[in-house]
Every structure is written in structure tokens, then in C-alpha cells.
Amino acid sequence: MTYVKPLPELTHEDRPFWEAAREHRFILPRCRDCGHIWFPPYSSCQKCLSFDREWIEASGRGTVWGYTIMCQPYVPGYADEMPYNVVLVELEEGPLLYSNLVGVPDEEIRPDIPVEAFFDDVTDDFTLIRFRPRNRTGE
Amino acid sequence: MSKAEFSGRTAIVGIATSDFKALYGTDPERTREDLATHAIRDALDDAGLKKEQVDGLITGGTVHYEPLAYRAGLTDVRFCVDYPSAGRMCPMALMHAAQAVENGLANYVVLFNSLCFRSNQVKFGMGGGWMGTGLLYDSVYGMASPGAQYSLAFTRYQHLYGGTEEQLGAIPVAFRKHAQLNPVAIMQNSMTIEDYLAARYIAQPLRLFDYCLVNDGAVAYVVTSAERARDLKQKPVMIGGTAGRANFREWYVDLDFWADACASMKRDLMDPLGVGTDDIDSVQVYDNFSVSVLWGLEGFGFAPKGQGLEWIQDGRIELGGELPINTSGGMLSEAYLQGWNQHAESVRQLRGQAGPRQIPDCQRILYWGLSALPSASLLYVD
Numbered sequence: 001m002t003y004v005k006p007l008p009e010l011t012h013e014d015r016p017f018w019e020a021a022r023e024h025r026f027i028l029p030r031c032r033d034c035g036h037i038w039f040p041p042y043s044s045c046q047k048c049l050s051f052d053r054e055w056i057e058a059s060g061r062g063t064v065w066g067y068t069i070m071c072q073p074y075v076p077g078y079a080d081e082m083p084y085n086v087v088l089v090e091l092e093e094g095p096l097l098y099s100n101l102v103g104v105p106d107e108e109i110r111p112d113i114p115v116e117a118f119f120d121d122v123t124d125d126f127t128l129i130r131f132r133p134r135n136r137t138g139e
Numbered sequence: 140m141s142k143a144e145f146s147g148r149t150a151i152v153g154i155a156t157s158d159f160k161a162l163y164g165t166d167p168e169r170t171r172e173d174l175a176t177h178a179i180r181d182a183l184d185d186a187g188l189k190k191e192q193v194d195g196l197i198t199g200g201t202v203h204y205e206p207l208a209y210r211a212g213l214t215d216v217r218f219c220v221d222y223p224s225a226g227r228m229c230p231m232a233l234m235h236a237a238q239a240v241e242n243g244l245a246n247y248v249v250l251f252n253s254l255c256f257r258s259n260q261v262k263f264g265m266g267g268g269w270m271g272t273g274l275l276y277d278s279v280y281g282m283a284s285p286g287a288q289y290s291l292a293f294t295r296y297q298h299l300y301g302g303t304e305e306q307l308g309a310i311p312v313a314f315r316k317h318a319q320l321n322p323v324a325i326m327q328n329s330m331t332i333e334d335y336l337a338a339r340y341i342a343q344p345l346r347l348f349d350y351c352l353v354n355d356g357a358v359a360y361v362v363t364s365a366e367r368a369r370d371l372k373q374k375p376v377m378i379g380g381t382a383g384r385a386n387f388r389e390w391y392v393d394l395d396f397w398a399d400a401c402a403s404m405k406r407d408l409m410d411p412l413g414v415g416t417d418d419i420d421s422v423q424v425y426d427n428f429s430v431s432v433l434w435g436l437e438g439f440g441f442a443p444k445g446q447g448l449e450w451i452q453d454g455r456i457e458l459g460g461e462l463p464i465n466t467s468g469g470m471l472s473e474a475y476l477q478g479w480n481q482h483a484e485s486v487r488q489l490r491g492q493a494g495p496r497q498i499p500d501c502q503r504i505l506y507w508g509l510s511a512l513p514s515a516s517l518l519y520v521d
Binding site for chain 2: 005006007008009039040065066067068069070071072074075078081083084086087088096097098099100110111112128130
């Protein structure tokens with residue numbers, strides 16, 4: 001079946017990120033000059049503007065900063081899933097990223113829930129990083 | 140020149156707004172150029188100025204200065220600027236006009252914003268694109284923007300401070316009451332808190348009436364020096380100042396609910412003038428979403444941090460209450476003119492021309508908008 005939801009168009013900035021996800025690796029850019037870790041993967045450091053970045057393996061662990069339940073078909077391909085959740089995850093490494101939380105009924109989602117990343121192969125070429133609850137002590 | 144010295148040296152001397160209600164609905168032949176020209180003509184009439192006197196032109200970006208100046212026969216313009224067509228530029232455009240006048244770049248600056256969102260069937264809310272080309276880190280997960288982002292931040296706010304959706308409803312309900320006193324406001328039907336709660340969610344916990352309207356219309360102002368203003372038709376409304384504070388992080392999800400940004404704008408805008416929250420007679424807010432009112436009230440220090448939802452209850456923000464907010468109905472109930480209609484309302488209130496919704500002895504009005512570029516302004520009359 002054809003995947004009709006939005007997919008990223010790869011650029012020189014984020015190709016490594018998405019290619020790693022396809023291999024089920026969650027990587028983040030880190031500045032070789034100042035050590036800052038940032039997201040989305042711009043080609044330069046948001047702190048010191050260095051272009052010398054390296055990629056580190058993210059722990060995949062984080063917590064839900066906030067969430068919303070989408071009830072309006074704004075985004076192509078998502079209409080059939082409504083209502084669905086979107087969470088903003090605060091990663092252990094610092095950056096925040098949008099994703100979906102899987103494995104919890106929407107009405108039970110709360111900020112500060114500990115979560116962990118997993119890989120969702122949505123097409124042959126693209127893997128999205130989604131999250132599921134993690135046991136607070138199961139780190 | 141310090142901010143305190145700059146304050147009061149320029150004034151808004153003419154305003155005009157479209158009849159937003161009459162324009163509600165779609166007309167494929169309606170143009171932003173026509174709406175803008177109409178508003179500019181009316182604003183000049185309001186000021187008692189001829190268009191030949193206009194020598195500065197600032198646009199809200201949807202109609203560029205060049206085609207507008209041709210169409211309107213503005214043949215002696217010395218200063219032109221197009222602002223980006225974004226819903227947060229009104230204080231910036233106003234300060235630019237004031238600076239141009241103060242620095243002798245122009246004597247009479249016309250500013251306008253003109254929108255045909257409804258007739259052009261513009262769709263809002265799609266995610267993506269916020270971070271630059273190719274970096275689609277929101278819409279791949281079904282995230283829309285920016286209402287969904289405010290909604291997401293509100294879940295965090297509730298987690299930290301409590302408060303209910305019913306309490307939030309005091310904002311749209313208050314603005315609807317104000318709109319019912321404004322013949323050009325689009326939303327004239329009464330709305331109770333039950334009506335608010337019965338409306339569907341758009342991005343839960345925000346509902347339909349937490350979102351601003353999408354409509355057509357235009358607003359224009361004329362700005363000149365305080366000195367020239369004395370000879371014109373209307374009571375001058377002084378530009379006290381404006382402030383902005385952008386942090387550009389997380390695309391509308393401000394992690395402290397704009398507390399830092401508001402405190403900074405307050406320091407820039409109010410402190411130099413010795414104006415405190417108690418001196419403000421009304422607030423006009425860029426109510427793209429209801430929560431912008433809540434967070435600004437806390438950020439500027441009207442309400443204690445985390446207690447804004449309690450603070451706004453029992454008519455406190457309604458006409459007749461302690462701090463009337465968005466007295467024309469705001470963007471939730473009057474019209475979405477990207478904050479330009481709120482400034483027009485401020486001018487009416489400060490002149491004493493707001494009719495049935497007039498705030499008695501209204502002398503100082505604070506405006507704020509909380510978005511990617513938070514901004515604020517202070518207008519007053521002597």
C-alpha cells in the first residue's frame with residue numbers, strides 16, 4: 001500500500017540522520033568544538049556556529065515534555081488516524097523533538113512520562129523514530 | 140535618545156478598519172489591493188489629511204508598496220518598507236513608522252495590512268517548513284502548527300500548575316461578549332461557557348473557539364510627529380514605545396510559556412516610562428490562540444505565575460472588570476487582522492470613540508503578541 005503521509009526530503013544537513021534511522025540507529029549531531037548537541041540536525045552548531053559536527057548515538061531515552069491530540073485533518077495522510085497524539089520528547093541528551101507515543105491510550109498520556117525510542121519502518125526507504133513508555137527503573 | 144525620551148514624540152493620528160462582518164464570506168473577485176486602498180483612504184479622512192501629504196509607506200507585506208503606491212497615486216513617497224506578512228509585525232511596523240518620523244525620513248507615514256485569507260481559501264495549520272527546506276521534523280509525525288504547538292504547551296502548563304479547560308474558556312467567552320458590542324465584529328452570536336465546551340477539539344485540549352478567525356479585511360493607520368498631530372482632526376494617541384524579544388526555539392512551543400520574553404519586553408517598554416501593570420487600563424492581545432492571553436498576563440505580571448486561569452475568572456477581563464482585554468472581540472471574535480485590528484481598537488478606546496464598549500477614562504493600553512517573534516506596544520493619551 002502506498003504511504004501517503006509526509007516524508008522528509010533529504011538534504012546535506014539531515015541525510016545522515018535519516019539514513020541511520022533506516023538502519024535502526026538514532027543519532028544526533030554534536031559539535032566537535034563546543035560539545036553542544038542539537039536537533040533538528042542543522043549543519044552548524046546552534047551554540048558556536050561551528051560546522052565541525054560529529055554524530056553520536058542517542059540513548060533513545062527521554063520524557064514527554066507536552067502532548068496534543070490532533071482532531072483536525074491538517075496533515076495529509078493522517079485524517080484516517082484521528083484522533084492521534086503528537087508528543088514533544090525531551091531527550092536525555094538535551095534536544096527536544098516531535099514524535100508519536102505508541103502503546104499508551106491517548107487519554108493516559110501525561111507530561112513527564114518516561115519514554116524510549118523505537119524504529120518504525122514506514123516505507124522501504126524511511127524509518128521514523130517513535131516512542132513508547134519506558135519503565136522508570138528499566139534504564 | 141533613550142526610550143523614555145522617545146516616548147510620546149510620535150502619534151497615531153488616523154485609523155481605519157474594514158467592516159469585517161460585511162466582508163465575511165468569500166468573494167473570488169475581492170482583492171487585498173482594494174481593501175488596502177479603502178482603508179488608507181478612510182484613515183487619511185479620519186486624520187484630516189490629504190494623500191498628497193503622505194511621504195512614508197509601510198506595508199504588512201501582502202500588498203507591496205510599489206503596486207499600492209501606483210494604484211493610490213502616492214507620488215511623493217520618500218520612505219517605503221514591506222514587512223514580512225506574518226502575524227506579529229504590527230508593533231515592529233509601528234515603531235518603524237515612529238522612528239522614520241522622529242528621524243526626519245518622513246512626515247506622514249501610512250501603514251496598512253490587508254488580508255484575503257477567506258476569499259483566497261488559505262489553509263493554515265500544516266506543519267513543516269518552519270526549520271528550513273527539507274527538515275520536516277513535525278509533519279512526518281502528523282504535527283500541525285502553530286495551534287497544535289500552543290495546545291501542546293498548554294498540556295505542560297496544566298501539568299505544572301493545574302487548571303481546567305473550562306477556566307480557559309473565560310477568555311473566548313469574554314471576547315465574544317465584547318464582539319457583541321462591536322457592529323463590525325464577525326462573531327456576533329452569544330457564547331456561553333457551555334457553548335465553548337461543547338465545541339469540537341481542534342488540537343486537544345484546545346477547541347474551535349480557542350482558535351482565531353480566518354477572514355478578509357484591512358486596517359490602516361497614519362503616524363506623524365506629536366507636534367504635527369496637534370493640528371489634525373483627532374485627539375492624538377501617543378506611541379509610548381514598542382518592544383520585541385525573539386528566542387526562536389522549538390517553533391512556537393516556548394518552554395517557559397514566554398515568561399522570559401514578557402519580562403524582557405516589560406523591562407524595555409514599561410520600566411523606562413515608570414509604567415506598571417496598575418497603570419494599564421486595558422490590554423489588547425494578539426489572540427491567535429486563547430492561551431496567548433493567559434501566558435502574557437502571567438509574563439507581564441498582571442497575574443501570579445501559574446495562577447492565570449484563576450485570575451481571569453468572574454469577569455475580570457471583561458468590560459466593566461478590572462482589566463478589560465480585547466474590547467473589540469479580538470482575533471477570536473472580531474477579525475484576524477494579525478494584531479492590526481487590536482491597535483485600531485486601542486486608538487478608539489484612547490480617543491473615547493469606542494461607543495457602547497468604551498472603557499471610562501482610558502489612558503494607557505498595553506498590547507502583546509506571543510509567537511515566534513514576541514512583540515509588545517504601549518499607546519497612551521496625555
